[in-house]
Amino acid sequence: MINKLVFQNLKHRWVRTVLSATAVGVQVTMILTLVGLSFGTLEDMSQRSKGAGADILIRPPGSSIIGLSTAPIPEKVLSFVRNLPHVAVATGTVVHPIGGANSITGIDLDSFSRMSGGFKYIRGGPFRNPDDVIVDEYWARQYHLDVGDEYTFLNRKWHVCGIVQPGKLARLFIPLHILQDLSANTGKLTMIYVKLDDPANLKEAMKAIRAALPDYQIYSIAEYVSLISVDNIPGLKAFIYVVIGISIVVGFLVVFLSMYTAVLERTREIGILKALGATPGMVLGMLVRETVILALVGTAAGILFTYGTRWAIMRYVPGSLTQVIVPDWWPIAALVSLVGSLLGALYPGWKAARQDAIEALAYE
Amino acid sequence: MSEPQPLIQVRNLAKIYRMGDVEVSALRGVDLTVQRGEFIAIVGPSGSGKSTLFYILGGLASASSGSVIIDGKELAHLSDTERTRIRRDLVGFVFQKYNLLPTLSARDNIEMAQYIAGQTHKPETAAWFRQTLELLGVGHRLNHKPRSLSGGEQQRVAIARAIVNHPALVLADEPTGNLDTENSEVVLKLLRDLNERTGQTILMITHNPEAAAYAHRIVHMRDGRIIHP
Secondary structure (H helix, E strand, O other): OOHHHHHHHHHHHHHHHHHHHHHHHHHHHHHHHHHHHHHHHHHHHHHHHHHHHOEEEEEOOOOOOOOOOOOEHHHHHHHHHHHOOOOEEEEEEEEEEEEEOEEEEOOOOHHHHHHHHOOOOOEEEEEEEEEEEEHHHHHHHHOOOOOEEEEEEOOHHHHHHHHOOOOOOEEEEEEEHHHHHOOOOEEEEEEEEEEOHHHHHHHHHHHHHHHHHOOOEEEEEEHHHOOHHHHHOOOOHHHHHHHHHHHHHHHHHHHHHHHHHHHHHHHHHHHHHHHOOHHHHHHHHHHHHHHHHHHHHHHHHHHHHHHHHHHHEEEEEEEEOOOOOHHHHHHHHHHHHHHHHHHHHHHHHHHHOOOHHHHHHHHO | OOOOOOEEEEEEEEEEEEOOOOOEEEEEEEEEEOOOOOOEEEEEEOOHHHHHHHHHHHOOOOOEEEEEOOOOOOOOOOHHHHHHHHHHHEEEEEOOOOOOOOOOHHHHHHHHHHHHHOOOHHHHHHHHHHHHHHOOHHHHHOOOOHHHHHHHHHHHHHHHHOOOOOOOOOEEEEEOOOHHHHHHHHHHHHHHHHHHOOOOEEEEEEEOOOHOOOOOEEEEEEEOOEOOO
């Protein structure tokens, strides 16, 4: 019977119900989109690292897993690595920031193609001129670029010579020596990728490279990809926790306001229930049930919204952001919205439960 | 043969409201005895204390002093929880403004009273209640929500809700105050019929002498006291 009353109340004040559930949904979307973006971006990085076709990655001494903008490896190290046993192909890259979280990658197209199997061109082809740039499909979509278009970054005008399928190392490429010169890193590299004659020789080859370059960070690609995780990105976990905290506060405020208004609106009804003999626990229970329904409907809406945000990201900024759907986080987001909502219902519920029946019945 | 125990015994009942630093005596030593099966009207002008008496008899307010015994239970100085139990088990209310839950149908309003009283069977499964609904003339309107019912129909549903749990006492506060003459007559006749057919004890508060005339006995109040005109 109480459930019927709760549902009828929610149905009767449907605008308030829809707004409250939507607000809880936005809170859930905030968490799931942030987590989905973090995981998606890292997963995309992993995929692109694997797409380079390398077996081993050599990084400069003391560098962090994510984010490289310097090129401290002398090019002679690359020549040295190429002569080590079991090394079939070795190629060096330079990574340089171009604003925001975006960067451009300088590659030696010949050795990179031998390592990765080469770009799959959707339109256009390889570099022909020093001001040529290759972009992947996502980047082209985000910035509305086509072959032959002019594209300005690093205070220079570039010409798009090719649009390639995504998934190979980066999204934006220019010739290695051009980027080295432009970024004042002539003769220097950011990373070295190594492909072996046979993946079975990985252990032996890594041992040899480690012995030859003791200060450098040497990873197998599998090892490197496993390190690209939320735990290894400084501050990311804390950032997620902050957003969860904010979500709890938002949920609390939304439900507090909604329930507070509901209790005021229903003062007379609460008086009627009390006159009929309803206990304070029954009145409180009614509001708690209503809150739980709002939180659960809001959570479901929030999960649906994340499909919307993923669509919007893929549609408008596929080159900058990648979002994945994170079902593992659905129960956590539901718990966060439930906790925030129940906290928000506490005071209005207490107020309703303590309502004086005579005053409530006289309420107009 | 021993005298039957009265349903209500009120002795020297007083109620003082504090409004800031001012004390207002709403009841100043009320004595009242109501036998089982009586239909009593309490009449008096505004401020005479009849509503306060209604609230105390209904377990909605506590007394400042004196004694109130209903069906053998003293309720003048009960805690909130005990008064809640009294409202649930002993009293059925009929209000001037009907006070039906607006989001529920007439049937659900009646069932809600049953649910709160902890009864599980559907009210319409009991023959006596079906007959009562027939008497009240609302059997065919039970699926409607209050906003679709006329004032008279709402008040008749409220009466059905008040009696569904067989309370020892039905308290009616100006039950015809919001109704036109025709509907007032219908409701008052129904209350009298209920009283005569089922022996339901009814205590009705009104300031309307014509409405009071339907009762067996009229009690007059003025300035917080029962008077004998």
